[in-house]
Amino acid sequence: MSLSPRIIALLLASLISALTITFLTFVEGVTNAMVFVVGLSSFVISFFLVFYAIELLVFREVNKMYKTIHKLRIRDFTITRKSIIKNSNPFKKLNDEIFVYVARKQKEIDELKRLEQFRREFLADVSHELKTPIFAAQGFIHTLIDGAIDDEQVRDKFLAKAARSLDGLDALVKDLVALSQLETGEVKMSFERINLTHVTQEVFEQLEKVANAKRTSLQLKSSPGGPVWVKADPQRINQVMTNLVENAVKYGNENGRVTVSLEEDKKHVMVSVRDDGPGIPPEHLSRIFERFYRVEKSRSKDRGGTGLGLAIVKHILNAHKAKITVMSKVDKGTTFRFKLERMD
Template identity: 80%
Template sequence: MSLSPRIIALLLACLISALTVAFLTFVEGVTLNMIFVVAVSSFAISFFLVLYAIELLVYREVNKMYKTIHKLKIRDFAISRKSIIKNTNPFKKLNDEIFVYVARKQKEIDELKRLEQFRREFLADVSHELKTPIFAAQGFIHTLIDGAIDDDKVRDKFLNKAAKSLDGLDALVKDLVALSQLETGEVKMNFERVDIRGITEDIYEQLEKIAHSKHATLRIKADRPGPIWVKADAQRIAQVMTNLIENAIKYGNENGRVLVTFEEDRKHWSISVRDDGPGIPPEHLSRIFERFYRVEKSRSKDRGGTGLGLAIVKHILNAHKSKVTVMSKLEKGTTFRFKLDRID
């Protein structure tokens, strides 16, 4: 049988009243009227005090705990840490602490599930990316072994294709190793005074052939002439600029323009790489820095690349205490922007 707060209060009040009356009967000079008044008053006071204590301090807070459990089941984690500190009721504080603890653990579980899903997707992506060049090279080599090696033209053609596939595999493995080292912190940045403008001009020269094939124009715009000195790892920041500029050329329009802009403020240089290509659809913007993520898989494959470039860019800039952002409008182009510490 379950007892309500009122029944418990009634029973305890009766017990307290009876004990009080029992003690009074042993006191000399106490009249029946006095015993009656004391019995009624002690009963009434005890009833309301016990009822208040049980109802407000115990039952109500226990009911709130059940409501908390229900909220946790539906994953409603809206609670303020300040409200816990302000509470003086120990049951309420316990209730809120349980809520915060379970909410934190639930979020940790959700994060572990997300990482597990990410691991599965990554393994699937790596398997797929490795399989393509391996199978291609394997097919060409087996064709040569089966007799095509005797034909000089076929032999040279297939060997070149096999070499190209293996070069792609080599580039993929190198990017995977670099990304893994960046994520685990194995790569230590060698920060020094670097001329980011000079690095950009060198990259423009290196990518001139690719730009010429797309009839793309490469330009630099800066707030002031001359070298632009920043605090950076020269090799890694060159890798960042190469990735961003090469992507701007590859995914930009024919006869397009790639513009690298340097804007100065009190403590930083803001560097942006902009193209006037077709742009990136809004639904893809939040995912383009993920490993192997491609906006259009077929077109991206045709243009080459490992699908790891932007992920590497993000991690290198994170190591520079910087963050890369992207803005894009369909048919108007895409802009990648980040900041580096200025050195005079």
């Protein structure tokens, strides 16, 4: 038999009324009418007081706890700690505290699951990326060992290919080490006052051969003109600019244009690297800063690179307390933007 608040209140009110009447029967001078009135009054008052206490203070809050559990099951995390402080009802406080605690733990579990999935994907990607150049170099070297070394033309060709595969492996390992050091904070930034205009021009000179091969023009636009001074680590910002400009050239169109814009305001310099290439589909934009993520895996492989460049860029800029954003439209190009602290 399940007891509802109304039945419990009725039983307790009847018991209180009975005790009251029993007590009055031992008091001299009390008439039957008085006993009836007091008994009825105690019954009614007791019933409503007990019913209110049980219904509002216990059953209703317990029902809310069940609703809370239901919300947690469907992951509806909408209670804030501020609302708990305002509540004076201890049952409600307990209910909301349980909700907030479980919600926080659930989010931690979800984050751990996400990190575990990320770890598995990362290990699979690393295995694949390392396997490709190693197997290629092995194939060329074993072919030479099996007798092709006697043919001078074949020997030189295969040795050159093996060397390229090992160079790619070396670049991959270096990028992995750099990314690991950035993520763990082992790499300390050495902030200086640097001329961003000069850094960009140096990057253009370094990539001139790559740009000429695709007949791509490199342009620098600076809103004030002349030197643009920022607070940054010279080596790391050079790495950021090199990576962004090189990607813009590689993934842009033939006979295209890559434009680096520097725009100053009172406290910051906005840096934009824009290409007029095929752009990035919307479904890929949120993932392009992930390690080894490639929009078009086959075409990206043909163009070289380790797949870690944008992840390294993101971590370097995070260390500069800057956030990189990307805007892209298919067939209309891509623009990467970030801000650096200005120094006069």
